[in-house]
Amino acid sequence: MAGRKENNVGDQSLAVEVRTDTGKGVARKLRAVGRIPAVLYGHGNASVSLSIQAQDLDTLLKTSHAGLNTLIDLEGDGAVAGKVVLIKELQRHSVAGTLSHADFFEIDATAKIHVSVPIKLEGTPEGVKLGGVLEHMMREIDLLCLPNAIPDSLEVDVSGMNQDESLHVSDLTLPEGVETGVDEALPIVHVATKKIEEEVEVVAEEDEAAKEGDAEAAPAAEESKED
Structure with a gap:
């Protein structure tokens, strides 16, 4: 789950699981149980496919004062243990607005x-x-x-x-x-300045008056042709 850290490099922690299966079918199964697919990459390393609890990430974003710039300590096994990341990209459902995918970028605490x-x-x-x-x-x-x-x-x-x-x-x-x-x-x-706004209003009024004048002149021209 997500939570504020006292001793680690990151501002927040997030539990993740490494996954080996990929594809739309896998993503649908994950979302059906409240999880979403995610990817970790950075520093020239091979990308790692992950899954996370959508609610954990949502809570992290809502409670962190830094938003997408929150430094996150990943908690998990193997290739992700102890990694510090930033959220590089988030995807949400176009209608419901719920999280559907996340990209994490591994950072080096000593590099700008x-x-x-x-x-x-x-x-x-x-x-x-x-x-x-x-x-x-x-x-x-x-x-x-x-x-x-x-x-x-x-x-x-x-x-x-x-x-x-x-x-x-x-x-x-x-x-x-x-x-x-x-x-x-x-x-x-x-x-x-207020003066600029007033000038814009005057120009708009003059344009409108000119249009009204043209509209009134058109019927008169038609009557002249008939005579």
Whole structure:
């Protein structure tokens, strides 16, 4: 089952079983008893087919503050014992939304890895209080760091932003040992001015008036032809 670890490298533990049978028929049988197929790969090793309790993984994801960036200690026999992994991909049923498959990637605690981390905005911009509109343009960012240094998220204080101001990747404060290869000039958040919104509304009203004028002119033209 899933649970928080005190001494291991991972943040959570997950019991898995190695399986030798593969195919759709096997997957259906696993799901019928509450388990799902999974695969472990990484470091150039041959992939290992696994099965896990779907409820265990679901609970792990719901209780972990790090989401898909949770470091997981695999508990099992043979090739998986003591492996520390990240969830590389999850598949869910298209209608029910239940877990149907998982891919795990083995990590090396001493090697930096690329992860995608959410960007969370804090505060209400001054420009929004004056009628501006907040545009959150970058919601996740790719980071490079050691596994034990993965931040849950990056917080950006937008409370001091005025209208027509932006914050960019270069404005982020990254934790020690964490870096990003993302273009520093890319915008993260922007406060659009009220003036721009009003101009858009005026243009829209003018376009609508022009369409109505064209519609009224058309019958008049038809009557002129008949005369």
